[in-house]
Each structure stands twice: as structure tokens, then as C-alpha cells.
Amino acid sequence: MALKSEERTTKWVSFVFLTVVAILWMAPLLWIISTSFKPEGQAIQLPLRWIPETITLENYRNVLGDTEQSPIFLWFGNSLFISTLHTLLVLIVDALAAYAYARMAFRGKEIIFWTLMATMMIPTVMNFIPLYAIVDAIHWIDTPWAMIVPGLGGVLGIFLLRSFYEGIPRELEEAARIDGASSLQIFVRIILPLSKPALVTLALLTFLGNWNDFLWPLIVTNKVETRTLPVGLSILQGAYTTQYAKLMAGTVLSALPVLVLFLFSQRFFVKGVSMSGIKG
């Protein structure tokens, strides 16, 4: 019985601790939502109010309406196009390559694969200046391609998918091969459907990484209309320096899509992060 009551205490202590931290974690999010619905004058009024005195949509209307200074829909569209296409291409390119590394025998396989893995050690900072020069030389500055294509050379997806493929029983492929299926047919009809969870996980991680990237899009875009959402948001900061209500409306708008996405796909994120973490 002593064990039972000790367990109960532990649970209570944990709960209180987690609740306190949770309040600290939630406060900033709730606070910007509150601010974004206040008239500009009330946003900086003391004493602070969690529930706005007057609730207004004016900030959202201003931020979304001012297409000169803050073309949020345009930035959102840019980000959506870039991240979606990038993710699709990563999935195709990585799924194919990882299959060969997981299942096929060919000369140089080990050397190539471990060379790929070794490049994970190269700090990304060493690449961004020469990469800019390359992207500039092929005239991709201020085009979506600068943000879609270079990341396709990454190796994390291959690493994740290869370890997933290795868990698929070989018997399934053997059976199909005996039935006369070609390597590509086996890949498309058997391997891909079975690796859906891994593909979804990789897709989410890739999409989010690309969607949230800041440094690279900041470097390779110059025009207002080619910016992505994070870079655009940093421009808003300059435009609305002291207008916090408007700035927070923009911030809420930028946070909304990912938080909604998270609500529906939490388990894939959790799996993806622990997968890339533990195996690494």
C-alpha cells in the first residue's frame, strides 16, 4: 500500500508541475490572440486585459487588406506552392533512392550510402554562400526554384526511409517477383503502399522545415512579391514597429496554418521526431 500512495503523490506532483509550466507555455499564445482583437489604442493600455474591452476585426482587415505593404495572401501562396512542390519532389526522389539502398545489390552501394550519411556532418553554414553563388549563376534568385530544388540533395529522408523499408518482410517482394513483377512494379504496388506511415512522417517533417525556413529564403529573395511567409512576416515587423495589434494579427495568421495541421497529424510528428532521434 505504501507503494500505491507514493505513486499517487508522484502523479500529483507531476501534474502540478506540468500545469504550471503549461500555463507559462500557453500564455504567449493566448496573449497574442487577445492583442490581435484589440483596437490599436487598447493594445498598450494598462492595466492589461486578457479579455479585450472592445473586440474588433479591424487589425485583421488592415493586415489582409493592405496588399501593398503586407500581401499576406501572396506570401502564403508562395510558401504553399514552394513547400508543397518541394515535399512532393523529396518524397519521389528519396523513396526511389532509399529503396535501392535498402534492397538492391549494386557495386559501390556501401561507399555511396555511407558517403551520403557522412555529409550529414557537414555544417550547413559552410554551404550557404557557395550555394547562393550557384543559384545566382543559374538565374534562380527571386524564383521559387531557389527554395524548391537545392534541398532535394538532402540525405535525412533517405536515411529514414531506408530504415523503414528494411523492416518490411522480404517475402512479399519475393512472391511478387516469382509472379513476374518488375522491380518498378514491386516498388510502386507493394513497397510504397506499405510505407505510407513513413512517407507521411517524412512529408510532414519536410514540409514544415521548408515552410518555416528563414535564412535561405531571406537570402535568395529580394522582391516583396517573391517572399515567403516567414520572411514577409519579418518585413511586417519593420512596417508596423509600434502597431502591436496589427503585428500580432499578422503573427496569429502565420501561426494558424501549422497549428491546425498539427491538430490533425500530431502522432506523425511525434513518430517522426523520435524516429530521427533514436536511430541517429
Added chain:
Amino acid sequence: MKTSVPVEPNLQVSAARSPKKSRTFTMQSITPYLYIAPHLLFFLIFLVLPTGYGVYLSLHDWDLLRPAKFVGLENYYDIFFNKDSIDYSEFWNACWNTFKFVIFAVPVLILVPLLLAIAIDTKTWGSGFFRALFYAPSLLSVVTAVLIWVWMFDSNAGLVNYYLAKLGITGVAWLADLPWAWIALVIITVWWTIGRNLIIFLAGLNDIPDDLHEAAKLDGAGKVSRFLNVILPGLRGPMLFALVTTTIDSFNIFGQSMVATQGGPGTETKTLIMYIREAAFGSYRMGDAAAMAIVMGMFMLIVSVVQFGWINRDRSGRKRRTQAE
């Protein structure tokens, strides 16, 4: 294309000698390369080529317009020894700033998620909700996360100073004074990024067999002793992984100081990536910037190698349970 009629495996071996079969054999032997080719192409152009080209650039002076001029190791010499060069003081200032951030932030970025993971692992009420909540901010872009906190840390109407005042503590100019700017940057980073380490630790805790806890309890081990003898050793792998990746991420700090402090006050929170970007795209000194990026990369590599050495010593030192999943 379809491979011909199904044959018995042993027949295939003998048949492979006939000319017709040997052609399908070559067809099969290039198939794997077709699978890896698209990725390998991007890998070579956008990962291998830049690495080599970066070294080339670091040996040149180049302003993006006129042809690059070979200067040998001069750019490196300027960084390390030439007290009169532009970069000498600025680079080392940024380097020292970045080191400071790494040293302050990494322990907090490991400890906070560790405590949260242990609390969540007790399977207390709402643990799924807590996990999701602490992970959620890491889905935001750095700009979104930092702007939220710029508002929180506002010296006049910010939430932080307001509640500090309620507790009788006079607020500070969080983003404009030292050491507060650093503390603010660490707080922002903790709020924004602990999710990943939290999940890594939770997965690690999950892998510690329950019997181990039970056995320790039956042996009369107290909480502290169980933490030191069961939890910490069980988490050693995930912990070192978290250490390596968190250190790398902290070296790469850019968005936080770019958006929150613009490197200020003065250049006190200007980080390496900020300075390298400025040299490259502010004053178009691509060669200098490439050299600085390589020096920074080398520092990071050395730190990573030391930390990986730790992991491997850990792996060979103890027989690790094989991952079931």
C-alpha cells in the same frame, strides 16, 4: 518492362550464362543506379559542389560582379592574425557571442525538456495534452515565435514586465540591455524549441523496461537513487543525441537575434551567421564570408566530433539493447 517467365532460382543461375540472359543481367545491374540517380544528381550539384566551391571562394576575393581574384590564404590570415582587417574584431566578437549563447542555452535546452519528460512519463492526468502543448511552438517559424516574444518583452506594455511589477520587481529593457538580451534570447529559444528534445526523451524513457523501475523500488531505492541509477543511464543515448543536435542548432542561432535584438545592444548579440550574412550580402565580400563560414563550420565539426566520440564510447562501453522497433 517485364522480366520473362518465372524460373526456378537454381535454373536462373545456370541460364545466366547464355547471351540473352546476360543482357537482362546487365539491365538488372543498371536498375539500382536508375533509382539512386535523381537524388545523387541533386546531391552532387547542391551539396557536394557547394562544399568544394566554398573552399575555392574562401581563397579568393569576389564581389559577385567582377571576376574572382585569387588571394591564397589571405582571407584566413585576416580572420586569425590581421588585427587591421575588418573581420578580425567583428568575427571574433560574433564568435564569442555565439559561444556564449551555446554555453547558456544548451544546458537549459536539455534540462527543461528532461524534467518535463520525466513528469509526463508518470502517466499523470492529461499527459498527452501536455506533450502536444510543449511540442506545438516548435512548429512555428522562428519569426513567428520571436515576434510573439518581442511583444511579451515590450518594456512598456509587455506581459513579462507587467507581471514582474505585480510581484514588486522592477521590469528591465529585456531586448535592449545586457545581460537581459541574452536571457530573453534563451527564454525565447527554450519556449520555441524544447519540443523535439522532449519527444526524444519520452521515447527514451518509454524504452526503459518497467521491471527495472519495479526492481529498484522493491530494493527500496528512493526517488533520487532511481533517477540516478535507472533513468539517467537509460537515457544516455537519447541524451547525447539531444546534446549534439542542440549544440549544432545553437551554433546556428540567427533568427532569434535577427528579429528580436537586431544584434544589439551595439553588436553584443550579433551571432556568427548574422555577421557572415552581413559580410556576404551587405558588403559583398563573398570570399571573406566563405572563409569565415568554413572556420565556423570547422569549430562546429570539432565540437560535434568530440560529442560523437562520447556517444561511441558509450555504445561500445555498454551492451546496448537493440531497438525493438
